[in-house]
Amino acid sequence: MNIEQDLVAALEPIRQMTLAICVNHFFETGVYRKLEAGECDLDTLSRSLDLERARLGGLLGYLRNENIVSHDKGVYALTDKARLLGRYSAWYTMLVGGYTETFVQVGECLKGQGKWATRDVGKVGIGSCGISHYDAIPLTQRLMAKMDTPARTLLDLGCGNAMYLVEFCKTMPQLRAYGVEPSRDACLSAERIIAAEGLSDRIKVINKSVRDFLEGKEDLKPDVMVLGFVLHEILGQEGKAGVIDFLKTVTARYPAINLIVIEVDNQAANPTIMEHGLAKAYYNPYYLIHEFTEQRLMTDAWWQSLYEEAGLKIVNHDYPDEAVDSTRLEIGYLLKRRG
Ligand SMILES: C[S@@+](CC[C@H](N)C(=O)[O-])C[C@H]1O[C@@H](n2cnc3c(N)ncnc32)[C@H](O)[C@@H]1O
Structure with missing residues (x-):
């Protein structure tokens, strides 16, 4: 030996x-x-x-x-x-900058009492937006092309550092955009990026949680709303009934809204898909993180049945470009209120 x-x-x-x-x-x-x-x-x-x-x-x-x-x-x-x-530094910002403290707390959290591990939410939001530049933003743009009206006013809930909004406004000159984000750090980063891109007259970021935003008096008339990796955060914070109530509140306030949701299908227990190179490099640590922080990943089938319960229909669904991510673990849904 x-x-x-x-x-x-x-x-x-x-x-x-x-x-x-x-x-x-x-x-x-x-x-x-x-x-x-x-x-x-x-x-x-x-x-x-x-x-x-x-x-x-x-x-x-x-x-x-x-x-x-x-x-x-x-x-x-x-x-x-x-x-x-x-x-690929954005993956480092999210997984290392945002979640190293989470990995360190895994042992302590295993002991129970429902204790959640902490994370650096600002870096998670900023890193996630940087990753989205490769996968979720082009996916969202493809779903937007399937909408029944051209997008004029976009509302991004949980917008991180507002990279979605900046990228959309740069390619769609008619667009005005609003972001809602509870992390102060991510909002500060958003303001810097928006100013540097000269888009301060077209993009506004509101430092609130989605709930506080919906309870407020902001008089916006969005035709499209984006929830990029945010529903599983709300699910962790408010449970299934809370997400359904949230979606119903959104569609009651904006009945004609086109809702674009990006989520990750929870296939951690699927040994075939978990042999994929990107599943091992990215999704395996990603799934682990979600077991220990206050957010809950669910399967595609689970989300589909939740949309049904929330009175939504799936107009279209799609995946990131195969050249970036061929796992089909990330899914984009274009949703509308039924009836
Ligand atoms: C994984 S990041 C996604 C960022 C960006 N939407 C993207 O697609 O890359 C989740 C974001 O949701 C935000 N968030 C968490 N809970 C929220 C809530 N209750 N209301 C609004 N945003 C929330 C976090 O601060 C974070 O910026």
């Missing part, structure tokens, strides 16, 4: 855990962005980002050993591996 070989294999998850967390720091501290703009020495990097020089040197040395940066004649640069990770 070769103990050293076994040990290397046994420690691989620890190596990957350290790497995932450090890559996320690499993104969050701005070091990645700075090196993306051009190679740089340690003094310039630490001064321009206001980071402690010796410790930054330690992090960069670690990343060099993992082939994330190169270090030549005192100058650091991104490697191809770093650029690949950089394209």
Whole structure:
């Protein structure tokens, strides 16, 4: 038996855990962005980002050993591996920035008493929007094309950093958009992005939960409402009766509304689909997180029967582009009030 070989294999998850967390720091501290703009020495990097020089040197040395940066004649640069990770940094923002504290609390929460693990909701919302750029936003746009009226006023409930709204307003010049989001951090990030895109006159973000928003007096007349990965949050907070009541309240207030819901089909117990590469890399940790935080993922069949109970009909349903996600675990529904 070769103990050293076994040990290397046994420690691989620890190596990957350290790497995932450090890559996320690499993104969050701005070091990645700075090196993306051009190679740089340690003094310039630490001064321009206001980071402690010796410790930054330690992090960069670690990343060099993992082939994330190169270090030549005192100058650091991104490697191809770093650029690949950089394209998918939103997954790090959500799963590492948003949920590392959740993973750490799993053992404590297993002991019961119904204790929920915490998460960084702002980073979850921001990361989720970045992921949606690849999957849920194009899917929502395809569903919008199936609506009975052209979209003029869009309301995005649980809008995160408002990336949906920005992307839609950029491609649809006639559109005005409103977002509702309870996380203050995500709202601040939304305001920065909207201003940077010069869209402050067309997009407004309201810092409220959907319930407070619906109970308020906001006089909007949306023709389309988007709920991207939000119904399972409301399900965790208010239970099934709460979601049905919420959907009925929405359609009573806006009877002609086109409702676009994006949800993830809970197939964690389906061994065939869970062998898929993206299911192992993304959906398996994603399903785990939802067992321990105050949100509940359900199956496609369960959601379909809930829509029925809430007086809604499914006008259309669709999946993300196969080239991005071929699992069909993410589903978009275009819904309307029956009758
Ligand atoms: C997984 S993120 C989805 C963000 C974005 N809609 C997307 O599709 O990428 C869930 C969002 O719902 C928000 N949220 C949670 N509970 C909510 C509630 N009761 N009312 C409104 N938004 C809520 C969270 O703050 C978070 O931004």
